[in-house]
Amino acid sequence: MAKRSGRTPLVADKRYSAGSRKTPARKSARRSKPKSKGWFSFLFGGGKAAKPKPTKRKPAPRKVAARKSSPRKRKPKGFFGRIRYAIGGLFRWVFGLFWGFTWRIGMVVCTLTALAVGYHYLQLPDVSALLDGRARGSVTMLDRNGQVYAWRGDQFGGVVTTQTVSPHLKNAIIATEDKRFYGHFGISPRGVASAIRINMRAGRSPLSGNGGSTITQQTAKLLCLGVPYDMDVWESEKAYEADCRQGSLWRKVKEAIYALAMESKYTKDEILTIYMNRAFLGAGARGFEAASQRYFGISAAEVDPAEAAMLAGLLKAPTRYAPTNNLQRSQDRAQVIVGLMHDQGYLTVAQAQDARNNPAQLSKAAAARAGGYFADWVMDKIPSFFGDQTTEDVVIRTTLDQRLQTAAEEALTYIFDNKVREGSKAQAAIVVMSADGAVRAMVGGRQSRVSGVFNRATQAQRQTGSAFKPFVYATALELGYSPLDLVLDAEYCLNIAGSGQWCPKNYTHKFYGEVTLARALRDSLNIPAVKVSEAVGRDLVRQVAGDFGLSSDLADGPALALGASESTLIEMTGAYAGILNGGSSVTPYGLVELRLMDDDEAMIGTSGGMGERVIQTSAAQQLTWMMEKVISEGTGRRAQLPGWQVAGKTGTTQAARDAWFIGFTAEYVAGVWMGYDDNTPLSGVTGGGLPAEIWRETMIRVHDGLAPVALPMQAPAPLVVPTPQPNPERRNNGNGPKLGRELGRAVDGLLKDIFGN
Template sequence: MASGNKRKPPLVADRKRAANGQPPKVGLKVPPKPGTAKPKPAKSTRKTSRKPARKTTRRKGGGGIGGFFRAVFGWIMRLIWRVTSRLAMVVALLVGIAVAYVYSGLPEMSALLDGRARGSVTLQDYQGNVFAWRGDQFAGVVTAQSVSPNLRNAIIATEDRRFYRHFGLSPRGIASAVAINLRAGRGPLSGNGGSTITQQTAKLLCLGVEYDPTQWENETAYEDDCRQGSLWRKGKEAIYALAMELKYTKDEILTIYMNRAFLGAGARGFEAASQRYFGKSAAEVSPAEAAMLAGLLKAPTRYAPTNNLERSQGRAATIVRLMEEQDYLTAEEARYAQDNPAQLSEAAEAKAGGYFADWVMSSGPEFFTRKTTEDVIIRTTLDRRLQQAAEDAMRIVFDEKVSEGSKAQAAIVVMSADGAVRAMVGGRNTKVSGAFNRAIQAKRQTGSSFKPFVYATALEAGYSPMDTVMDEPFCMNVVGSGQWCPENYTHKHYGEVTLARSLRDSLNIPAVKVSEMVGRDLVRKVADDFGIKSDLAAGPSLALGASESTLLEMTGAYAGILNGGSSVKPYGLVDLKLLGDDQPLMDADGGIGERVIRAEAAQQLIWMMEKVISEGTGRRAAIPGWEAAGKTGTTSSYRDAWFVGFTSEYVAGVWMGYDDNTPLKGVTGSGLPAEIWRETMVRVHEGLEPRPLPALPPQDGSRNRDGLAPTTVSGSESAIERLLRGIFSGDGSSQDPANGGTR
């Protein structure tokens, strides 16, 4: 067959390149079959021809020393990136674990609002009005929703303007604070901290560490530990803040912050501070008041308006400007707040009750006052009108009668006849708290203000104000001291004088004779029973006030004379109860006690003491329209000057002297103390209807040349003189350098 004999095309071997890269010339190429695609050139051939060219170009551009260093630098950077990225992942993991751990231990928000380690004491006057606070005051919970918008805005504008936008930390704020600190020459973490409100709240919570009295010496040490600014502490604070942001909403964090912040004067939280400074709720404060409260966050003690109102107002003005800049206040509202700065409430202006509040706190049970863990309400005897009267009297006399620059001090106590203390001033600076209280802490020689208790003893023994005693040179031998010769203040002698005149003119020799006649031990007992509990002198100078006492004791003893001869224990606490309770836990621990002398003897003594003011050494103390009785007192060398006295309504005592016992310059009890007493009592009795003293004049109505009823005399001697004659003898006269010459 033709087809069978048809010659087949010869087989062609695969094309192979020659050694020189050219295709061999032998063999034939097989044509493609019809209908088949033309084969593509082999890629391997093209790639093989391009790769060497690229490599050659790279080697040419990166060669040399520069290329080497660039390669080394690139390798280092890649190594750093690998290390830091992995380290960052590890740190992020650890932070996440730490945040999760802290988060798991955070309590509910309500458990963090009141974190005080001790309670508060609220003091009320006799009418039930609050006049002072002590301890850590917490007036109740405020929330971000219930508080005045003015206050919320002031806090955010001042402390953390990005509060609602950040995640608990503010890198921008931290960087800004570090820059400010470095420019000021401080360490990067010293001074401004750039802390957010969340971080500040974490610090207020002490990162969840509770106060333990066995670990810290006191709360101050605990709080100092919480506020340390080390880098490690800042790191823990940041973790705690992040956990809080996860656990609580922004408003809940702000609520915790507003309730935990210390704002000066013992106020914890903005509700307590608002009540403390303005007498109103934090929900009612104006922009000016809100700015003043927010200003306390930076330095509570420094900017407390009770410490320096002008400084506090200046800080508030800055915050008002910040509120305007951040559109929380319009220009008109800001201008009004600047022109009408916040003012203190009446109670706040009174400096937290001053000396009186301090005394009540020191006299009450410690576990309900100084160291209470409860919130306590104490109703007191204070009459704020009388307190203001005493403070005004002190200021007026020192401004008008005492030389400028004098360091002399004074104290005043006003009380009722039952011992209820109505006012107390413990020093010239009346607007203080926690200061040395001269009315209760200073024990000073009483001088002639002690003499009424000498005559009270004689009257109780049956003697009359009209009995006489001889005022003449007099000496006696004192065991262990030798001869002692008292002398009158005037260095004169007046012969036969009545007991009434002896007290009226504050004669020393008759007082000593009467004391020795009735027995100085009995005089000491009568004085002690009347409430003078200080150690009383054992020698004859007892009659001249050589013993020391406090003004409160002396005023209370005079109250016993006014009330008819019964002892008095001065008191300021009426009742004490826990906040929220209706029934008091304790009542007044003071008042009228047992009878010391007969009512008749007390009334006779009142009559004698009235003559001191109307006719004797205390004439400067006279109160227009009122009967008053009292006694002056001046110690040797003029170291102390006293005036203590009473009307039918009130008893008041005044002491004046130097804290270091420097002698007063010419001041006696009949001088400045009597004037302070009068200025006080005139104001105290404003608006009251005058009532006579419960005095009992002598029964014999006749008068002698002294204006007093005649004495009972047998021959040329009184009954007292007959007893004294033969017991004491001596001649000459000399003033006792330590105890004589009192008036």
């Protein structure tokens, strides 16, 4: 055994044999090579490497175990290898810098988001305070029978919850708007990504079109992110809502934060409840209860799958898909929703097929959409704080008769479809009322099922033409003249100050000699009408017409008698109602009673009806007798009703720009106007033509099922004195000829005219 040296053997000495102990020395020598100097030297070699100096091997440190060093990366060889290595190093440096910056920014963003969510969480009120968020109230209109026919403003039918609505409706909403509603935390990244993809494929900007919003986000938008409407801040409610609906990126961020706060504050069912009560669903309906009542006449708790699908389909575009605008389009949209409900397991195959085979239908009231013009007229007559600016829910009982309204609409459609040339832009209007002025039907134009548009029945001021003549003869009859008194129809001229000579002409451009007042009105002769007006006095004629309700400015000159003044159809119809009721003035009205919802006491009562007497009953009844001759023998023959006595008058203005027919039976008075909005002359149309036919078609339908009743008219007593003595009361204060001098000049002619022999 060899003698041990004074040094304890190292572990390394034992690891290597004598022949292999040079290996560590070679590794040490390789590590001692000088490093390259700079990037240039690294890339291009940097010259000859210095020869390493031999070093003495040092004894390894005395450690129990050597630390394991990480493997060294081999440097790339060659020019291109060094290029790749340099680029990789650059990218690693940039990534490290980016990552260090990103996670710090992320921490800041998360902190700010948490603070914002916490702030909104603390600001959110109790759920009950968010269910009815309307800035204004609603107006519900009832017809004369107490049936709802029209709504105005924002109607809120009452609070519904996820427990009280029909399960089909709840499922339809979730299937349509957010099928993962009960699984996400208020935001759906998958939905946002899908929406962006769809928008970009459609050529839109990422945020235009589909929004990918969850029901929670949509609810946040409906709440306008907690910002209340303030009239002092916003120009209008419309501007406020437009700001709430904007889709900017920053708005989306705030919307997401508010949605997170809602998810933290409320349960899923509470969020869905808010959504169902605040969603706008077209036709002024706010919430699904109001929409269900508006379109189907039932509660949201009663809707079936087809009706639920139609209501849920409104969420995408309430106005476009409103069934009152286009029922077929709404039904087609509902078919898509039924498919979604089936695909997501909410409907069985049988239920889905039944919903497709039996699509939802509108209620009778919603389908009729009756009285749009009428409802607008009533709204214009009430104070704005009870009307379009109301903050309360108001109920108005009106005079409208939906059966008569439908009759007028159908009559107008029938005449324009069958008697008016295709493409004509002519318009027409109809008013039907009772003798006391209660308006029963109103059509303000050819488009009958509309609202908020120009109403030709109440807003169009048009010349009345010969339809004004009854008030000339009413004045004469009130002064004691008889319908059988004579007036000379011959050439007649008047000098008008500032205008020169004026000579009225008959429509036929003929003269008929001495005619009775009854015949002059029957044949709508112009010259006798002017003579009678001048005889009794224009001022008195204006007074009588005004007292009957023609409140528009009446002409001052002699053309007053020929209807040169302008008036509205409802004023003219109301004035004729005064003749029917025996000579008392009439104020047309549609409002019977206005009250607040759930309040039995009326706030406003009837604002119209019969007023003071204008002419004596006998004069009104004799005038009715004269006007009956217009229908039975004169220019209004086309207005005859089988089995009914009818009185009325035609009217055609200069150049046929306006054509009128106004008449009445013992039950109703109706007026019809026809013309162009731009005053273009009518082609071949007079008051005794198409307007009389529209009147007849309307009144046939109006009187359907009613027993005929005789008109309240009085025939004049036959003349027994050949030449009546002039009555001083009939003078015109020297301003015109005495009518008595022209009356009764030929008894034989009078008898022939009356009795035909």
